[in-house]
Amino acid sequence: MKRKLHCQGEDHALIRCRSLSKILPKTNCGDCGYSTCFAFASMVVSEKLPLKNCPHIDSALLESAQKELDAQYAIGKWTKKDMAADALQWAKERAASMKIMEVHERIGGRLIKDGDEDAIELPYFRDTLIIKSGTIVKTNGETLNRWEQVFIYNHMAQGGKQLPTGKWKGLVELPNTVSKMKSMKEHVEAPLIEHFKGKSRELCAAGEAIGGKVLHDEEVKADVVLLFSPLPRIPVMLVFWDQDLEEGFGAEVKLLFDETILEHLDIESIMFLSERIKQLLCGESV
Ligand code: SF4
Structure with a gap:
């Protein structure tokens, strides 16, 4: 008999963590990188881990379950709150009250023009960042991940005037x-x-x-x-x-x-x- 995908009593198409665990083989073999099938199921639901990372799921069930999961992700149901996005929003707002012209000296950056816009050129490890109002990019075209952007915005907001003393x-x-x-x-x-x-x-x-x-x-x-x-x-x-x-x-x-x-x-x-x-x-x- 086919295992049911949904929670008993639920007639909607959402897959919750516990119901998803019912279609997993429950062998806790660890081949997916998690020690139990339930731990893997939690990551699929909340972190959007691909269901196919479990190589032992019945292939007929895999496709339909993944479709339902995708629908669930699309409406943000059960997925973990995006902490990085929240933190980035907060850090941007924190830094937004400062004008580029006022920040560059405090953080040791160089004021440049990027087209018509004022921007700060800031060394960051071996890279150089271009900071404009609301965006931070590397000069080589790579983007910073969101936590790095939070870090830079926090530095801009916090950046004091004192130079390092060597102590x-x-x-x-x-x-x-x-x-x-x-x-x-x-x-x-x-x-x-x-x-x-x-x-x-x-x-x-x-x-x-x-x-x-x-x-x-x-x-x-x-x-x-x-x-x-x-x-x-x-x-x-x-x-x-x-x-x-x-x-x-x-x-x-x-x-x-x-x-x-x-x-x-x-x-x-x-x-x-x-x-x-x-x-x-x-x-x-x-
Ligand atoms: S690989 Fe599949 S069966 Fe093995 S622990 Fe992970 S989810 Fe369970």
Whole structure:
């Protein structure tokens, strides 16, 4: 007997998470990348994961179920709220009250003309951004993903006047960051250590590839010191101590920020930037 696609008692064509799980084989084999069929079903419904990512669905059911899902997505039913879109809207509004002419100096950009329009040319890692009212694009034509746009708009809205002083602080030394320490360790430091332990040279090469400079500072007793300028007013230093298997020390890494960072970025944006540096160094796609 064919398994029913809809919830019992429901006569509409919407597929809810629980009813979708009924057409999945329920073997929890993990071939889709999720540990259970139900977890996969949740992602199909809320994140629009293609149903065909489960290779074990009856092909006759697959097509009709996907059609119903597409209809469901079209009206936004059950899909996860688009956080990036909301955040982008908020950040744009936050930055909108500022005129391009007033912002460029604070964030260290160059005022240019793009056609008849005023625009800011702003270095961003190894790229250059062109910021106009309401749009941010790279000069090579690539677009920034929405979270990166949120990051840039927040910087524009926050951007203070103070230039970096060259005095470095770890996240822990900045106010109101206690709740972010765990996230920094888990999402930035641990993956960097895992990726680069025993590979100091690779770390230097990866850092230089994204525009970092290897410093040979006698005062900083570390195996690698990299200086990044992701944005003109925002230098970031990465300090790496490699593992010493003979002495029994594990590797360690710290990101340091100029003491003026909070003039230019809020804490959430500092976390975003830290993760972005980690992603670029580790070659992760975003
Ligand atoms: S591949 Fe299909 S059967 Fe296996 S766990 Fe994923 S959804 Fe379930």
